[in-house]
Amino acid sequence: MSLIEIKGAAKGFGPAGARTEVLKDINLAIEEGEFVVIVGYSGSGKSTLINLISGLVKPDAGVATISGETITGPGPDRGLVFQNYSLLPWLTVEENIALAVDEVFKDWTAAQRKEHVWKYMDMVKLKPAAHKLPKELSGGMRQRVAVARTLSMNPKVLLLDEPLSALDALTRATIQDEISEIWRQNLTTVVWITNDPDEALLLADRVIPLLPTAPATLGEPILVDLERPRDRKTLNHDPKFKKLRTQLINTLLDAKGRMKPKASVKLTLPDILPEDLTHVNSLQFLNRSGPKRRSDSKREEVEVAV
Amino acid sequence: MHLIQRFKLESILLPFSAILVCGLLWYLVAGKSIITEKVDDFGDKIKVTKRAGLSADLPTPVETWKASKLYIEEPFAKRGELDQGILRFTWMSLVLVVQGYIIALVIGTPIGFFLGLSKKFTIAFDPIIQVLRPVSPLAWLPLGMILFSGVKIVNGEGRTIFGASDAAALFTIAICAMWPTVMNTAVGVRAVPQDYLNVAKVLKLSKSKTLWKVLVPATLPYMFTGFRLSLGIAWLVIVAVEMLTGRPGVGGFLWQQYNANSYAHIILCILTIGVVGYVLDRLMSVVESRFKTA
Numbered sequence: 001m002s003l004i005e006i007k008g009a010a011k012g013f014g015p016a017g018a019r020t021e022v023l024k025d026i027n028l029a030i031e032e033g034e035f036v037v038i039v040g041y042s043g044s045g046k047s048t049l050i051n052l053i054s055g056l057v058k059p060d061a062g063v064a065t066i067s068g069e070t071i072t073g074p075g076p077d078r079g080l081v082f083q084n085y086s087l088l089p090w091l092t093v094e095e096n097i098a099l100a101v102d103e104v105f106k107d108w109t110a111a112q113r114k115e116h117v118w119k120y121m122d123m124v125k126l127k128p129a130a131h132k133l134p135k136e137l138s139g140g141m142r143q144r145v146a147v148a149r150t151l152s153m154n155p156k157v158l159l160l161d162e163p164l165s166a167l168d169a170l171t172r173a174t175i176q177d178e179i180s181e182i183w184r185q186n187l188t189t190v191v192w193i194t195n196d197p198d199e200a201l202l203l204a205d206r207v208i209p210l211l212p213t214a215p216a217t218l219g220e221p222i223l224v225d226l227e228r229p230r231d232r233k234t235l236n237h238d239p240k241f242k243k244l245r246t247q248l249i250n251t252l253l254d255a256k257g258r259m260k261p262k263a264s265v266k267l268t269l270p271d272i273l274p275e276d277l278t279h280v281n282s283l284q285f286l287n288r289s290g291p292k293r294r295s296d297s298k299r300e301e302v303e304v305a306v
Numbered sequence: 307m308h309l310i311q312r313f314k315l316e317s318i319l320l321p322f323s324a325i326l327v328c329g330l331l332w333y334l335v336a337g338k339s340i341i342t343e344k345v346d347d348f349g350d351k352i353k354v355t356k357r358a359g360l361s362a363d364l365p366t367p368v369e370t371w372k373a374s375k376l377y378i379e380e381p382f383a384k385r386g387e388l389d390q391g392i393l394r395f396t397w398m399s400l401v402l403v404v405q406g407y408i409i410a411l412v413i414g415t416p417i418g419f420f421l422g423l424s425k426k427f428t429i430a431f432d433p434i435i436q437v438l439r440p441v442s443p444l445a446w447l448p449l450g451m452i453l454f455s456g457v458k459i460v461n462g463e464g465r466t467i468f469g470a471s472d473a474a475a476l477f478t479i480a481i482c483a484m485w486p487t488v489m490n491t492a493v494g495v496r497a498v499p500q501d502y503l504n505v506a507k508v509l510k511l512s513k514s515k516t517l518w519k520v521l522v523p524a525t526l527p528y529m530f531t532g533f534r535l536s537l538g539i540a541w542l543v544i545v546a547v548e549m550l551t552g553r554p555g556v557g558g559f560l561w562q563q564y565n566a567n568s569y570a571h572i573i574l575c576i577l578t579i580g581v582v583g584y585v586l587d588r589l590m591s592v593v594e595s596r597f598k599t600a
Contacts, residue, residue, distance in 0.1 A: 056504060074508045086501040090523040099519060100509045153509070 001068060002029035003189055004053060004157060009062035011048055012215070021215035022048050026062065028208070028218060030157070030191060035183055037192045037200040038218075039248065040210030041256065046193045047083070049210065050161050053191060054080040066156065076104045079155030083162040085142045087134040087149075094130040097121060097149045104153045120152040123182060140171035147179060157189040165195065173232065176203060184228065197248050201241060202230055207248060211255035219251050329367050336369075337362035365570040373570030387554060388562055392578055399544050399555035400582070406479025407540040411533060413480065414487035418532070421488065422495025422525075439485045443478050443543040447550050450474030471551040482543045486535035494528025495521060526597045534590035541583045556582075 006028040012021040022045040030036050040046045051057035052064050055074040064071045066078065074080070087096050097117045105113055121127050124144035134142055143163055150158060163179075164172040180203055183190055194200055200207045201224055209219035224244060226235070235241045273292045279285055337359035344354050357363065365373065374392075376383075381393035420427045421435075454473035461467045502524055506516040548557030560575035 054508060056507060074510065076510055078508075080504075080508045082501060082504070084501060086505045088502060088505065088520065088523070090526075091519075099511070103509050103511055103515070 003032045003034075004028070004030040004064070004066050004191070006052060006059075006064045007062050009052055009059040009064060010215070011045075011052065011057060011060050023052075023217070024215040025217050026052070026059075030189060032156075032189055033187045035190045035192070035203060035205045036208060037194060037204035037206075038208050038210055039194055039197055039200045039252065040216065041212045041252070042195055044210055044212040045216040046195075046210055047161055050080070050159050050191060050193050053157070054078050054159050056080075076153045077156045079150035079153050079158050081143075081146050081150050081158070081160040081163050083165060085134070085139075085146045085166075087142055087145055089134050092131050092133055093121065093126055093137070093145050094118075096134070096145060097152050100149045100153050116152060120148040123151070124148040124178070138171070139167050140175055143167065143175060144178070147182075151182070151186075151188070155188065157191060158183075160190070160192045162193050162195065164199070172199075177232075179203075180229070197245060197252070201226075201244055201248065202232060202235065207244075209248060209251050209255070211252070213255060213258070219255065222248055222251075332364075333366050335360045336364040336366040338366065363569055365573070370570040370573050373568070374574040377571070377574060388559070390554070390559075392556070392559075392574060395554065395556045395559045396578060396582055398553075399548065399557060402475060402547075402553070402555065403479060403537075403540045403544050406476045406543075407483055407537055409476060409480035410483040410536055410540065411487055414484035414532070414536070415491055415529065417484075418488045418491025418529075419495055419521075419525075421492035423521075428492075435485070435488065438481075441482075443482045443546045444550070446478040446481055447474055447547060450477035453477065471553070475547045475551055475553065478547050479540050479543050483536040483540035486539065487529070487532035490528045490532030490535070491525060494525035494532075497528065498524040527594070530590075530594040530597050534587065534594050537586055537590050538583065541579075541586060545579060 006026050009026040010021065010024045012019050012023075014020050026049065038046060038049065048057055052059055053066075053071065055071045055078065058072070071078075088099070091099065094117060097120060098113065101113050101117050105116065108116070118127070118130075121130055124147060126141060126144055126148065129137060129141060134145070137145070143166075147160075147163070160179075164175055167175065176199060192200075192203060197207075204224050207222045207224055209222070210216050211219045222244060226238070226241060226244075271293055275291060276285075337357040340356050340358055342354050342356065343351055346352050377392040381391040383391040384394060417431075421431065451470055451474045454470050454477065457468065457470050457473040458466055459468040498521060502520050503516075506520045511519065544555065545557030545560065547553070548555040549561040552558055552561075556575055556578055560572055560579075563569075563571035563575070
């Protein structure tokens with residue numbers, strides 16, 4: 001049995017009538033210890049998908065399970081890292097992490113909990129910033145705190161919702177490597193959401209494209225059997241990597257292409273041609289042979305996508 | 307450098323000229339004493355003082371200063387129960403305001419939280435709050451008198467130290483000053499970012515921990531805006547309360563001096579109330595800005 005399974009899930013938002021269906025026919029199975037990356041366009045429902053697993057969103061149809069149990073709400077077994085870090089700005093780095101640790105490990109002594117907090121601060125190399133407030137940290141450091149806070153709960157699965165999309169490219173690369181390294185050491189199950197195909201292939205065991213149909217659905221998964229640790233510099237020239245990337249991008253582009261005007265309406269322009277009214281009082285105007293019909297000259301049609 | 311100098315000069319010079327203009331207007335409107343000598347029926351020479359001007363009874367700035375000098379130069383003197391230095395009166399008023407204000411915050415903040423957290427509570431109580439909010443302190447005070455008519459705390463010597471009028475005064479200040487705190491807290495709680503609430507959900511924080519670690523800190527800036535506005539209102543209300551109850555204080559002094567035809571002291575009181583109100587507002591906004599960043 002897989003660790004996480006989603007069967008036939010669908011989700012829409014809004015009241016009846018003005019309802020937008022976001023996801024349909026979502027079937028997904030994630031094995032223990034697997035690093036799965038879900039790639040999709042912005043606004044295609046990626047966050048909704050990960051929130052089905054985190055429990056922040058309940059599916060309209062179908063079911064999501066972890067270790068065979070139906071997911072009904074958030075829980076410490078599924079650690080979620082938010083896109084915008086979501087650190088509490090009035091707490092220091094240490095306090096932000098301690099907030100999670102104190103809640104999950106209630107039966108530990110204060111000393112044990114403190115040690116646990118520091119272990120994870122060390123893991124993301126933030127010991128020197130322990131007593132700083134989030135606003136004193138760079139974006140990359142903030143995201144590392146968020147990752148540490150989530151990992152410190154010892155979750156069965158680490159869910160990351162576009163964790164690096166707010167960072168600059170260089171910082172992003174560093175943190176990709178760091179999280180990849182942490183994963184290799186701990187082998188927690190990871191579900192990572194991104195809109196960057198390169199990031200997906202660099203990190204994942206398996207990449208699943210989220211196709212931008214309306215409502216969105218999952219495409220054929222792509223197995224990434226590149227050796228680890230992966231080095232981004234050599235990877236760029238790896239023919240296997242190039243092939244996988246082409247395959248992934250084409251899958252996404254094709255789905256997007258199919259979304260283009262499936263339905264179109266042919267509009268016929270008004271039949272009567274406009275008249276020149278600047279010289280209404282001229283003889284020419286008075287002697288004209290009435291309004292002209294467009295159909296007399298030629299028939300024009302315009303195609304408009306809807 | 308030149309610009310800074312000019313800016314400084316402007317920021318001092320302009321307010322001063324505005325004060326000067328207002329003082330001049332005051333002087334023009336105020337009544338002046340005209341002293342004439344007259345021979346009376348007995349053949350003695352006497353001086354007759356007559357006041358004339360647009361508002362004959364209004365003292366001029368100079369007269370106001372002369373009459374108020376004693377109260378300002380000896381701000382803490384106590385010459386009698388109703389004849390004390392101006393700061394002594396102000397202090398009495400402040401003590402009462404602070405007591406009423408604290409009651410307002412202690413009651414208002416939780417109500418604000420309930421309003422912000424529960425839609426049902428809002429629907430239920432919003433009409434009552436909207437109706438009570440605009441009621442004037444002058445209307446609340448008599449009700450307070452009736453409500454607390456039985457209150458009487460007597461000290462060892464048999465003197466009442468806390469009576470119905472004290473309770474009514476506190477009640478009036480509290481109920482009038484409460485609303486900005488209630489409204490701002492409610493708005494603040496509703497404005498807590500969904501992200502923070504999601505964090506609380508994902509970390510499975512308990513109800514009390516969510517309140518103290520997430521909701522309260524996230525609402526603090528709004529709460530302090532409410533606290534500042536509440537303090538302003540509490541200070542507004544004090545004058546009305548003291549006038550009606552006859553308590554010693556800056557407002558009571560004002561009313562008593564009006565009845566004693568000592569009009570210069572009214573102006574002294576008005577200026578004092580204004581300055582104190584301004585200082586309180588500045589102090590609170592310093593505290594407020596400390597929480598703005600959170």
